[in-house]
Amino acid sequence: MLKPNAHYKELKDSYLFYHIAQKTKGYLDAHPDTHLLRLGIGDVSQPLCKAAIDALHRAVDDQADAATFHGYMPECGAPFLRETIAAHYAKRGVALRPDEVFVSSGASDELGDILDLFDRGSTVLIPEPAYPAYVDANVMAGHKIVHLPTGKENGFLPRPEAAAQADVIYLCSPNNPTGAVLSRAQLQTWVDFANDCGAVILFDAAYEAFIEDDNLPHSIFELPGARTCAIEICSLSKTAGFTGTRLGYTVIPQTLERCGQALNAMWVRNRTTKTNGISYILQRGGAAVFSEEGQTQTRAQIAVYKSNARLLTDALDELGLWYTGGKNAPYIWLQCPHGLSSWEFFDLLLQQAQIVGTPGAGFGACGEGYFRFSCFGSPADTAEAAKRLRSVCGK
Secondary structure, eight states, X not given: OOOOOGGGXXXXXXXXXXXXXXXXXXXXXXXXXXXXXXXXXXXXXXXXXXXXHHHHHHHHHHTTSTTTOOXXXXXTOOHHHHHHHHHHHHTTTOOOOGGGEEEESOHHHHHHHGGGGXXXXXXXXXXXXXXXXXXXXXXXXXXXEEEEEOOGGGTTOOOGGGOOOOSEEEEESSOTTTOOOOOHHHHHHHHHHHHHHTOEEEEEOTTGGGOOOTTSOSSGGGSTTGGGTEEEEEESHHHHSOTTXXXXXXXXXXXXXXXXXXXXXXXXXHHHHHOOOOOHXXXXXXXXXXXXXXXXXXXXXXXXXXXXXXXXXXXXXXXXXXXXXXXXXXXXXXXXGGGOOHHHHHHHHHHHHOEEOEEGGGGOGGGTTEEEEESOXXXXXXXXXXXXXXXXXXX
16 A cells, blocks of 8 residues: 655644745635735746846747757756856856756756755754755655744844754755844854764845845855855845746855765756756846846846835835845845734734735744735835825824
8 A cells, every 4th residue: 555755743733834825815815805025935026027027028039030949958957057047146256157057947957856966864953944946845855854044133144153063954045034144253153063074055046136235145155164064055035026937046066075975966867857847938038137237137027025125124124123135136025013923914014004925934933923025016015005004003
């Protein structure tokens, strides 16, 4: 008889965002004509930039002509896109070989798939609050999970001196959900820590395009020693609006080895076994994002979301509420007012202001009493939400 993966029994009954969706649906069923101001999930509202759209159209036309038609693509990514991404890193002073770049269907998929590289007996260190999929994917894989608490006292920035020994370390900067960003010195301490203990850092850089402070690192590979301890996972979802288009990339240096095995070569073997590559059309659209025109256009879109963040942080400043994020990140992490719990504040905003956010408790025990706002909504909805926040939280 088939024996299912028993680790699925260890998962929580429902995924955080599914639970939010169900509560939201219940409210809309009772108030069908209500327009909700959605500041919850990190889905974007701005369309793909013109450079990407034009490239996608040209790629579709290529598929209509036998002379330019493409069937199966290389499993690890088309050379033109791998070379383009490596050149993008070079502009920041990071030297990558194209064969160290792997094209993916997005960071969420890759963060789960990459666990194939690690032994089932691995210990994984996850700073909290944390993106729930980090935890759930490792539960499914049967890994031992060690939670590293962070809090208001350290700006929700994890520090290795408080960390237990682990084989795999998750770092996300700019962070989801807190919006906190590791400084160069803080990230260097993690690189040194990982090299000292032989751990591998999974560095989630999905939100690096929102960093505006030149002193903050966009990539872990800007730091000495990272090439022997880190894997970087990136996404075009928030950078260029590819949430529904699905495209990202992962960087695994050739110099990253453990127990005599090169993780780059292992990932080549994994991808050539488990995938048939990303479509030619999507990869052409992705390559256009890194063009000079594409970068200018995507920066303009990111500016819209950062303007949204200022609308919300201005309201929070007036209300005197503590928060982090919002400047170098698309998320704002605030302390719930009046001593409310995360879900109590969720219900208050939904019932009295028709605002949907994300309860901090859904990101781990350290998130209780905190709340996350996403800045990816429309400017009009965000402005209205800021107005209603002043009204509801100022009472």
